[in-house]
Amino acid sequence: MEATASLDRRARLRAATTAEIKQVALTLMAAGGPDAITLRAIAREMGMTPNAIYGYFATRDDLATALISDVSTDLADVLDATWARTTRKSPAERIRAWASAFRSWALTNPEGFRLVFGDPIPGYIAPEGGPAPDATRRICLGLTGLAAVAWPHAESDSDRATFQWSDFDPGLRDEVRAAFPELPPAALALAMRIRARLHGLVSLEVYGHLQGVTPAPDKLFDADLADLLNTLGLTGAVRP
Template sequence: MIEGSRRERLRAQTAREIKETAMALLAEGGPGAVTLRAIGRRMGMTAGALYGYYATRDDLLTALIDDVYTGLMDEIDRACGVLPADDAAGRLMAWAQTFRGWATANPEGFRLVYGEPVPDYRPPPGGPAPEAERRACAGLVSLVAAAWPYAAGRQRDGGYDWGDFGPGLADEVRASHPELPPAAVAVALRVWGRMHGLVALEVHGHLRAQARHPEKLYREEILDLIASLGLVVGE
């Protein structure tokens, strides 16, 4: 039993080291640098030995994306969870600030989840991190649902119907928030786009010459977003 536990700990430690090495390669050389051969060379293992942990490079990338995305959502849930459920403005700001802080501290993780697809990567059916993606969509929709009594009169209808959205998202929203119209789902996706836009420019280095304090730009963008929903962040 003791020997088995020790073997399991060593295996878990090696699996973590494989992931850490893959992330280091990603940071140094981009997605194309992540190969089992390169990981094995850096760790002093043969590619064959790595197959005992991950059958293919795609399996490893799927595990990495799931870890990274889940870690992000855990941070966001903690930041939002300390605020009252009806404080939609505060939670939106907490979500946005946590997202930016995570992305700027972990640019390689941001690029892995939100950057260009890894060359020749074939994700599994349902995507590489379906539960984390579901949490992100559900969380943003819940924030918009809390804001909707104030936001509805400020938003264009846009002529949306449920067929404009993926069936998984549409079905979940209709089950969890039956009072919301399709236009609210469009608002949730637009909220995500505005939260993401300046962060992507910053992480990819496109604001370096233009903005000395990108965090100030980002906060103003999110305050404007919150105001567009008829909300105010409490001071």
């Protein structure tokens, strides 16, 4: 019993230290950019020896992969939960809720947003399949879900595009076709265009480029979202 308790205590301490290492890495990135994420710098901040920190992450790339996986999974969880809560809502309401959840997450987790969608870590080599394949798949399918609910309204406009399934990555194409067999390739193109619209203002806000431009970035985001919904043929969208 005593040996088991000791192992449990050790496991809790290791988990706590691992979490602290990740948080320090994100803090260093916030202050100095992705170049600042080094195991030696983290060890120095935590009062650890470099050899000690290597017991948690053998390389900087191992730490980066863990960070990207954690951040991406957290975002995917937030977006999936939002989508599930809006099943009975109108297409416009569902898209607005998903978009607002994405923006709220990004503003709450600016370092995570920058890590996943912005600043690449110099020299980082991701594992085969990517650092967060499941979360990336879920986020991509979530975006396709936005296009799917909008498609009956946007189809007349988007149908003129000449997209083919061969225009997309085979892995992404297969995932989307399995999840949404009724959608044509132009709908996946629509999902990518929705992503571009949502990321635009959010990126400007996260990186501080709207400071000194407007004291009400939320109004700017809401206006752009309303315009997106109108573009998708969802003109009955009600502002929150």
